[in-house]
Amino acid sequence: MKLDPFYPIVSSSGWIARIVPLGVKLVQLRIKDLGGDKLRQEIAVAKAICDTHGCTLVINDHWEIAIEEKCGFLHLGQEDLDEADLDDIRKAGLRLGVSTHDGDELDRALSVSPDYIAIGPVYPTQSKEVKFAPQGLDKVSGWKKAIGDLPLVAIGGITLERAEGVFLHGADSIAVLSDVTGHTDPERRATAWIDGTAGRR
Ligand SMILES: Cc1ncc(COP(=O)(O)OP(=O)(O)O)c(N)n1
Numbered sequence: 001m002k003l004d005p006f007y008p009i010v011s012s013s014g015w016i017a018r019i020v021p022l023g024v025k026l027v028q029l030r031i032k033d034l035g036g037d038k039l040r041q042e043i044a045v046a047k048a049i050c051d052t053h054g055c056t057l058v059i060n061d062h063w064e065i066a067i068e069e070k071c072g073f074l075h076l077g078q079e080d081l082d083e084a085d086l087d088d089i090r091k092a093g094l095r096l097g098v099s100t101h102d103g104d105e106l107d108r109a110l111s112v113s114p115d116y117i118a119i120g121p122v123y124p125t126q127s128k129e130v131k132f133a134p135q136g137l138d139k140v141s142g143w144k145k146a147i148g149d150l151p152l153v154a155i156g157g158i159t160l161e162r163a164e165g166v167f168l169h170g171a172d173s174i175a176v177l178s179d180v181t182g183h184t185d186p187e188r189r190a191t192a193w194i195d196g197t198a199g200r201r
């Protein structure tokens, strides 16, 4: 499986409506502050927009709703793996990406046969409290050697200016929060990422 090199992460279906029509082909919906019907509605709206535009939607954390809403891709962290029913997820045909931050986490992630591995934070990030120090580019290279053909997603403090170095160290795709949604002109920045990664698409 080939992942799009540009992988923005957003917090609402409103963000999906803003950036997916620009040509984004892989996006994660990461909602931390909703539950119940509102969360389900956000996921359903995001899915409808992504389906219309031929964009792969990855649902963060909410594996049960992802199954019920017939989504195609899920992202889980190590703590999420403790709670999730991987048999149900696989039976529903969902693809799965898993976060990793050290060798033990990588072993555990590989044991669930993921569709991609994420490594982070590559650089310092303001978007999330992560209990691991920035990993640096050499760790990205080491991860790619360890996982071979399995797609590698790099995350954490990555800007468009840093992207080429991250790709050259083995990342197949770069996940981005603040460099798009925290930018003064998010639509222009998303377009710059799409254009700037065109050669890797
Ligand atoms: C592509 C990608 N990589 C890592 C994460 C982080 O997942 P997790 O560790 O479960 O933390 P939360 O995002 O749930 O706070 C991610 N979401 N996406």
Ligand SMILES: Cc1nc(C(=O)O)sc1CCOP(=O)(O)O
Residues within 6 Å of the ligand: 099, 100, 119, 120, 121, 122, 124, 125, 126, 127, 128, 130, 155, 156, 157, 158, 175, 176, 177, 178, 179
């Ligand atoms: C959600 C998330 N997970 C991380 C990890 O290391 O697992 S770093 C991160 C936030 C990344 O945001 P930004 O692009 O703004 O730095």
Ligand SMILES: [Mg+2]
Residues within 6 Å of the ligand: 060, 061, 075, 076, 077, 080
């Ligand atoms: Mg999570």
